[in-house]
Amino acid sequence: MSDLRALYQEVILEHSKNPRNFRMPDPVDNFANGINPLCGDKLTVYLHVVDDVIEDISFEGSGCAISTASASMMTQRLKGLPVEQANAIFEQFHELLTSNIDQETSDDQLGKLSVFSGVREFPMRVKCATLAWHTLQSALSGEHADVSTE
Amino acid sequence: MTTPHPQALISESLRADFPILEQKMHDKPLVYLDSAASAQKPQVVIDSLSGFYETGYANIHRGVYKLSQDATEAFEHARNTVRDFIGAAEARELIFTRGTTEAINLVAQTYGRSALGPGDEILITEMEHHSNIVPWQILCEQTGAKLVVGLMDDTGTLLLENFAELINARTKLVAVSHVSNALGTINPVREIIELAHAQNIPVLLDGAQAAPHMPIDVQALDVDFYTFSGHKVYGPTGIGVLYGKAALLEAMPPYQGGGDMILSVTFEKTEYNEIPHKFEAGTPNIAGVIGLGAALEYLQGIGMDRIAAHEAALLSYATEKLEEIPQVTIIGTAKEKAGVISFAVEGIHPHDLGTIFDMDGVAIRAGHHCAQPVMEHFGVPATARASFGLYNNFEDVDMLVQTIQHAMEVFS
Numbered sequence: 001m002s003d004l005r006a007l008y009q010e011v012i013l014e015h016s017k018n019p020r021n022f023r024m025p026d027p028v029d030n031f032a033n034g035i036n037p038l039c040g041d042k043l044t045v046y047l048h049v050v051d052d053v054i055e056d057i058s059f060e061g062s063g064c065a066i067s068t069a070s071a072s073m074m075t076q077r078l079k080g081l082p083v084e085q086a087n088a089i090f091e092q093f094h095e096l097l098t099s100n101i102d103q104e105t106s107d108d109q110l111g112k113l114s115v116f117s118g119v120r121e122f123p124m125r126v127k128c129a130t131l132a133w134h135t136l137q138s139a140l141s142g143e144h145a146d147v148s149t150e
Numbered sequence: 151m152t153t154p155h156p157q158a159l160i161s162e163s164l165r166a167d168f169p170i171l172e173q174k175m176h177d178k179p180l181v182y183l184d185s186a187a188s189a190q191k192p193q194v195v196i197d198s199l200s201g202f203y204e205t206g207y208a209n210i211h212r213g214v215y216k217l218s219q220d221a222t223e224a225f226e227h228a229r230n231t232v233r234d235f236i237g238a239a240e241a242r243e244l245i246f247t248r249g250t251t252e253a254i255n256l257v258a259q260t261y262g263r264s265a266l267g268p269g270d271e272i273l274i275t276e277m278e279h280h281s282n283i284v285p286w287q288i289l290c291e292q293t294g295a296k297l298v299v300g301l302m303d304d305t306g307t308l309l310l311e312n313f314a315e316l317i318n319a320r321t322k323l324v325a326v327s328h329v330s331n332a333l334g335t336i337n338p339v340r341e342i343i344e345l346a347h348a349q350n351i352p353v354l355l356d357g358a359q360a361a362p363h364m365p366i367d368v369q370a371l372d373v374d375f376y377t378f379s380g381h382k383v384y385g386p387t388g389i390g391v392l393y394g395k396a397a398l399l400e401a402m403p404p405y406q407g408g409g410d411m412i413l414s415v416t417f418e419k420t421e422y423n424e425i426p427h428k429f430e431a432g433t434p435n436i437a438g439v440i441g442l443g444a445a446l447e448y449l450q451g452i453g454m455d456r457i458a459a460h461e462a463a464l465l466s467y468a469t470e471k472l473e474e475i476p477q478v479t480i481i482g483t484a485k486e487k488a489g490v491i492s493f494a495v496e497g498i499h500p501h502d503l504g505t506i507f508d509m510d511g512v513a514i515r516a517g518h519h520c521a522q523p524v525m526e527h528f529g530v531p532a533t534a535r536a537s538f539g540l541y542n543n544f545e546d547v548d549m550l551v552q553t554i555q556h557a558m559e560v561f562s
Contacts, residue, residue, distance in 0.1 A: 004509050008502075008560050017497070039501040040518050040531035062531055064499035065561070122505060 006118030007125070008065065011073075016065035021058040021075035034061075034135030034147040036127055041067050045135045052083045057136070064128050066119065071132035073113055083140060085109070090133050097126045155544035156467060159460040164452065165541045167192040178511030181549045186331055186490050186537030187515050189362060189384045191445075198444035199386060202437050210436055211410055211427075225436055228443025229426070235446045236357075236376060237367035238393055245399070245429040246439055249390035250358040251281040253377035254325070256392055256429065257354055258285040260402040261375075262323065268294030270322045275300040275308055275337070276527060277330040280520040282356045286325065295322070302527065306333035306482040314345050321346075324353045328360035332521040332535070333482030334465075334490030336360070343372055352398065358382055362539070363461055363488045365454040368393050380438060384539075385445030389438030392429075399425045406431040449540075457540045461489035464538045468547045475551070477558060481533050489538035492519075495554060498561050500534040506557040507534075512549055 030047040043061025047054065057075045062068075078086045089109050096110060097119050108114070119129045127149040134147045165171060168190045173180045182190060202224070208217040210225045226241070233241045247253040266272070272286045276299055286297050298321070300313035308326075317324070324346040329336050339355055346353045352374035357366060361378035368376050375398070380389035394402075404411055404422055408431030413421040422428045449457065468491050472478045477496040495503060504516030515535045518525045525531060536550055 002509075004506060004560060007505070013561060038517060039499075040522075040525065041501070042531065064501035066502070125501075125505060128501065 003118065003121045007122055009115045009118065011112065011115045012069040013065060015069035015072040019059075019068050019072035021072065021079070022060060023058050024060055025056060025058055030139050030142070032135050032139035032147060034131045034138070034149075036063070036067070036131055036149040038150065039064060039128070041128065041131060043067070043071055043132060043135060045071070045132060045139050047136070047139045049083060049140070054078050054081055054083060054086060059132060063131070066116075066125050066128040067131045070116065070129045074132050074136065077111060077113055078136075086136070086140075089113070090137070093133065094130060096120070097129055156463055159463055160452070160456060160540055162543065165543070167194070167448075168541050169193055169196070171541060175511040175513070176509050181512040181546045183536040183538065183542065183546060183550060184513045184515050185362070185382070185539030185542075186359060186535065188381045188387070189539050190541065191386070192384055192448050194448050195385055195441050195445045199437050199441045202440050207437070209433055221436060224440050224443075225434075228439045231443040231446045232391055235366070235450065236361070236391075236393060237369050239369060240396060242425050243393055243396050243399065245392040245394070245426045246434055247377075247390045247392050248388055248435070249379040249381070250356060250377045251285075251390075253390055253392035254281055254354070254356065255285045256405045257375050257377075257394070258289040260405050260429075261352075261398065262286075262289040263292060264403055266293045266295040266322050269320060270295040271298045271318070271320045272296070273298045273300060273313070273316055273321050273324045275313070275326050276302045277306065277308070277333060277335060277521065277524050278325075278327055279331050279356065279358070280522070281358075282325055282327055283523070296320075299523075302335070304528075305484050306330065306335045306524075307484040308335070308337055310338055310341060313342065317345055317349055317351065319349075321349065321351050324351055325356070326353070327356040327358075329357075329363065329488045329490075330482070330521070330524070331359045331490065332492055332519040332524045332533070333484065334487040334492070334537075335482060335484040336364075336486040336488055338486075339371060339373070347372065359488060359490070364458045374398055380442040380445065383442070383445055383449065386438045386441035389435050389442050391442075396425065399429070404428050404431070408432040410434075452540065460540060461538045461542075464542055464544070464547060465489045465491065467544055468536065468538075468550065471547060471551045472554075475554060478554065481528050481530065490535060491537070492533040492535045494530060494533055495557060498557055500532040502561070503534045503554075503557050506560055507553050510549070510553045510556060512553045514550075
């Protein structure tokens with residue numbers, strides 16, 4: 001598979017065109033904004049956490065295929081999980097994007113998120129794939145500070 | 151791609167002057183379409199830098215030894231080359247800066263801080279690069295002055311009537327880009343200068359995107375300040391030029407204090423040097439200046455008229471080809487344009503385009519082009535931008551079109 005096809009896998013393109021959990025909840029409980037000033041990507045991640053469990057998670061915004069798909073698949077993967085497990089998944093996801101560890105040897109909590117392994121060959125795009133996740137962490141920390149990739 | 155290419159206006163052999171273009175990117179020939187961000191360097195510029203360091207280097211304006219005198223001469227020779235290049239009356243009207251950005255900041259912090267007060271106005275346009283917005287905003291914070299913005303229409307053309315109405319007794323400076331970096335629009339700078347001068351208001355032109363692409367004559371324009379960057383005119387990075395009319399420069403306070411900008415220093419009083427040295431504190435970017443001189447001589451050897459005509463032919467060919475693709479929207483369709491073509495492809499974010507282009511060996515810019523208000527006007531977060539230099543040819547445009555088609559396949 002070419003690097004380009006590995007980056008733009010069907011699943012990623014499909015999520016970028018039809019993002020899941022793409023909505024603002026009513027009422028808004030907890031949220032954070034993320035921006036990538038390099039490319040102008042902007043998104044907001046909304047959270048509803050009860051007893052350290054992510055009861056609801058959604059997002060809105062505009063961005064490239066990688067950042068939109070990553071946000072969409074993040075919400076799918078993390079909904080219903082304890083915050084601690086969400087953090088562990090982010091750590092694994094980050095490792096998938098930046099290290100050369102073979103994805104199959106890692107303890108697989110990533111599920112479908114492993115389609116992002118192609119991003120590794122495009123260091124400039126790692127920030128696109130992690131924008132939603134960093135924004136989520138800001139919301140979880142309760143600081144509500146806007147997150148910037150720069 | 152079945153139609154024959156128009157006649158090339160610049161000899162294909164000039165392309166061989168740029169060693170970087172022989173390179174492959176991801177096993178594909180490099181197609182460099184990002185000259186508006188920075189231009190590649192011809193061998194003569196590279197040689198002038200290494201030659202200066204190898205055989206001619208010393209500090210300037212101070213040594214009594216031959217090497218220093220020769221370096222000073224080479225440095226001041228380059229100032230004269232710049233004078234020729236933009237048609238200034240005197241070499242002392244040219245100040246070397248780090249680039250356009252520093253040149254604009256210099257004017258803001260010297261002319262601006264001494265001439266502006268609360269309620270005064272600086273008039274710019276909606277299509278400015280951040281470097282012709284933010285220095286004025288800082289000045290406004292310092293002085294209580296107000297930034298006023300002339301609007302453009304949806305083709306990216308300045309609304310000149312609106313602009314004229316915004317000029318009033320409180321306007322103390324007009325600062326406008328000669329050519330828009332994000333849209334390619336060539337602004338009606340003659341008319342703007344006439345309007346401003348009718349009310350005795352000085353005009354600064356940000357020439358970063360104009361100087362590489364067309365003949366510039368600051369005396370014919372009667373412009374008060376003109377700025378441009380070395381790296382965009384095929385010269386080194388970290389060097390740029392501020393042109394100012396001598397009378398204005400002489401009346402302005404210095405920008406930075408230090409060596410070279412003084413005539414005499416005591417702890418009681420310091421006497422400043424004459425222009426241009428008053429504005430060139432410290433050891434300057436000597437090699438950068440010499441490299442810039444080499445770049446401008448190279449351009450003069452080709453002829454700016456020829457370069458402008460060549461790029462106009464590329465732009466019109468590219469515009470025609472992109473208009474044939476229904477999914478492509480060109481952003482910035484002013485009648486008067488330089489070799490910049492910003493565009494959007496339906497359903498594909500510019501950042502994704504940039505990656506796919508890169509894999510095909512095509513270097514374009516994807517982003518907001520340091521002109522976020524322009525993006526806001528057109529309601530897009532970013533655009534893809536192809537821009538032309540003297541080394542580009544019609545095959546490069548064909549590759550651009552092929553790559554857009556490739557991106558549409560990947561995303562289909």
